[in-house]
Amino acid sequence: MKIADTDVLILAGLGGSGPGHWQRRWGERFPHAHFVEHDEWDRPELGPWISTIERAIMMATRPVVVVAHSLAVSALVHTAQRLVDTKVRGAFLVAPPDHESADLPREAAAFGHVPRDPLPFPSMLVASTNDPFCSVERAVDFATCWGSDFHLAGEAGHINLASGHGPWPEGLLMFSRLMQRLEG
Template identity: 70%
Template sequence: MKIAEADFLILPGLGNSGPGHWQHRWAGRLANAAIVEQADWDEPDMDDWVSTIEQAIIMSTRPVVLIAHSLAVIAVAHVGQRLVDTKVRGAFLVAPPDIELNPGVPEATSPFLPVPRDPLPFPSMLVASNSDPYCSIDRAVEFATCWGSDFHQAGDAGHINVDSGHGPWPEGLLMFTRLMQRLKA
């Protein structure tokens, strides 16, 4: 799929990822990208987040590719359980938090429990770090396997956010490009 043929819905995680985050930078670089704004970034309601993402998908006029980070990855797994006929062609899923087993994950993520394990109804790529404080690499592989996602290990990259030194994240753009090459319009 060509980049010009899709709408990109950028889905930040808890706290809206913050300024300088690669998602906000990508939103400025991709002509057809929009950040999906949630009503409450800090005390998220799972049903509200999922409904907001579904509404953004419905309102898109072209095929959709989701670009999710952190808690938004778990929200995409919930969205995938509710979509029947969809224009979502793929999802780029980065740094999912292990909200079930990791005690360091913020309590505000608990409304998203349990994490869905059914395959996503669209192609996806999950990118995870072997030094993410919120998810072990083994759990990230488990999520990718359950969801039917291609898996890419990003190395020692922390939570793949500004705090771990990932502002523009050009390596991520290369991975995203590989996903786009696999997708059908």
């Protein structure tokens, strides 16, 4: 599947992905990318986030590939349970949070109890060996439950601007591998 033939929905986590973040950069680079905006970035509520994501998927005019980071991974997994005959052809899941972690911001608590059912579309989960919000073991567990391909990004922190990931070219290569898989 070619990126030009898809609507790439970019889902940011808590606080949104600000200027310079790899998600914003990718959104500017992909021809049909749509950054999904939420009314509340700093005190998110699960229900409205699910509705916004579901609406963005339904409004897409081409097959959808989702690029989700952090809390948005949890939101997408919750949303996936509601999708029937979806347009979503694949998802790139980066730095999922472990809602059982004591280090996770309390604003993310409402997104807990993340479903463990397989996702209804192919996916790749990318995790870091030193993410303060999710251990490698927990990320592998998520990937296994969701049926996601798993990729370890090394010591990459939370894979955001704070951990030095502005353009994140390595991530773009991983995303390209997912897109190649979707061609088959």
